[in-house]
Amino acid sequence: MPSDVSPTESSESRPQVEVEVGPVAHGGHCVARLDGRVVFVRHALPGERARVQITEGEQDAPFWRGDAVEILEPSPDRVASVWPEAGPGGVGGGELAHVALPAQRRWKAGVVAEQLQRLAHLDLQVEVEGLPGDDERDGLGYRTRIDLVADAEGRAGMHKHRSHDVVALDTMPLATPEVLALAERERVFTRRWRPGTRLELVAPAGGTPPVLLVDDAVWRAGHLDKRPNARRSVVENVSLRGVEHTFKVAADGFWQVHRAAPLVLGEAVLDAVGDVQGGRVVDLYSGAGLFSLPLAHAVGDGGHVVAIEGDPRAVKDARRNAHGAPQVELHHGPVERVLARGEHAARGGADVVVLDPPRTGAGRAVVERVAALGPRSVVYVACDPAALARDVAYLAEHGYTLSTLRAFDLFPHTHHVEALAVLTR
Structure with missing residues (x-):
């Protein structure tokens, strides 16, 4: 996986330190403290005592990054890594491979709850749901x-x-x-x-x-x-509530990577929108139509689904996939800009807005456009807890209250977690 930051020195030239590992933090690491300095530690678990190889950080930096290379006092949640190549000094993308699967979900639940408390001032108990077959496979063999x-x-x-x-x-x-x-x-x-x-x-x-x-x-x-x-x-074939939906998707285009994610998220979104027969639903960041097609079936012949997507390849796929669903009105362009133009069937308002933004989230400008549509509910699918919590706070400024939150373990053995929030006013 490409990197956004590279250490300025090799880890061999940096010290090893012994620390007591503290709580988890967003990003796949735990927080330790050493002589007043924060150390972000990967490959560890809360409560462990570990020898940590410092990988990034100057001597006078306020924080360091490091890998736990020796566990002196292990956590009961530690298991033999299911992917040793993703351990210290190894590849990215498997930073929780040393953590028992139930503990991974508790880890992610804690991160979601902490971000919502810190950024949206909401105190919630969060449970992360596993996907079908993952427990039996120990969280392996899921990426398509x-x-x-x-x-x-x-x-x-x-x-x-x-x-x-x-x-x-x-x-x-x-x-x-x-x-x-x-x-x-x-x-x-x-x-x-x-x-x-x-x-x-x-x-x-x-x-x-x-x-x-x-x-x-x-x-x-x-x-x-x-x-x-x-x-x-x-x-890709996805059967939702007895209806078979067929999606043709560019091999290098976006699609959920977990083999069960399209089914699980599709069902969760349909549950969240409720009865929208004959209504107007806006599907933002609609991709190849994973939600647009089942939403078209949900609104029926008398309803409308306004789908907005910025990626031209995804729009091309969506046009082909929605060919037999005339109630889907597809727009290509940046979400905020398309909403601002108002040249769509929901310009007079929407019953429900569904959005599945990229990792950066929707942001204030899009949230304001969503609120201006006056939906009774907003169904927000999020792949980043911090972006979700920030946008929940923005929606609260417009009178929307978080009524339901579900979280899903779509990426076992990584720190990533998917959440679905329903906000109403």
Whole structure:
């Protein structure tokens, strides 16, 4: 995974320190204190005593970052890592692989609750729900999509945490068996690629044919497929309340990576919007139409779904997917700008607004546009607890109160968590 920050020195030139590990914090680490300085510690658990290799931070910096490289007093929630390559000095994307699955969910619940308390001044008990099949698989084998990059020797791997360095891998335990079968068939982990080559492996949960992209080009049977009509999309089937929805999605476009996420989130959104038969629903950041299509069925022939999406590839997919749903009105452009223009069926108001923004959240400007539509409820799907809490606070300024909150463990063995908030006024 690409990094946004790289250490200025190698960790070998930095000290090791012994600390008592404190509470979890947003971002996949715990907080420890050493001589008045905060140390953000990865690969640890609250209450542990650990020897920590400092990885970032100057001597006089107010905080350091570090990896727990030796556990002196382990937590009862510690288990043998299910992905050792994601441990200290290893790849990013598996920072909780040493934590028992129930404890991972408590970890994430604590983060969601803390962000809501700190940013929205709400005191809530949060429970993070596991997805079907995850307990039986110990949280492994759920990703229908993985991204890899070739190291300097051409071996497929992933970036180290907060680094551009690549760690070569032999497998990826979070990937579904179908993704790993594709990797084996195309010798992804054994072939030597050109250094820096980007590889995207996609295998839909419904069993439709997978796709491997190599530097954005289709790869098939050991070679680049240079045909102009080479298939670079996949089909995802999602059955919600007895209705089968079919989505054709660009292989390199956005789709929920957990094999069960489209079903679980789709059902949760339908539960949250309630009875909208004949009503007007606005679906913001609508992507390829994961929520737009079931919402179209929910509003019926007499209703309207206004879907707004900024990514042109996703809009192209959504137009194709919603072809048989005339009540879906699709707009391409930045959400705030499209709402401001008012050239849509909800310009006179909406019954419900559903939004699933990127990790940065919606922000104040979009929240103001949402409130101006006067919906009875806002259904907010969030992949970042801090952004959610901030936007909940913004909505509160317009009279909206958080009435329901659900959280889902869509990304086992990582610190990421998905939440669905319903706000009403």
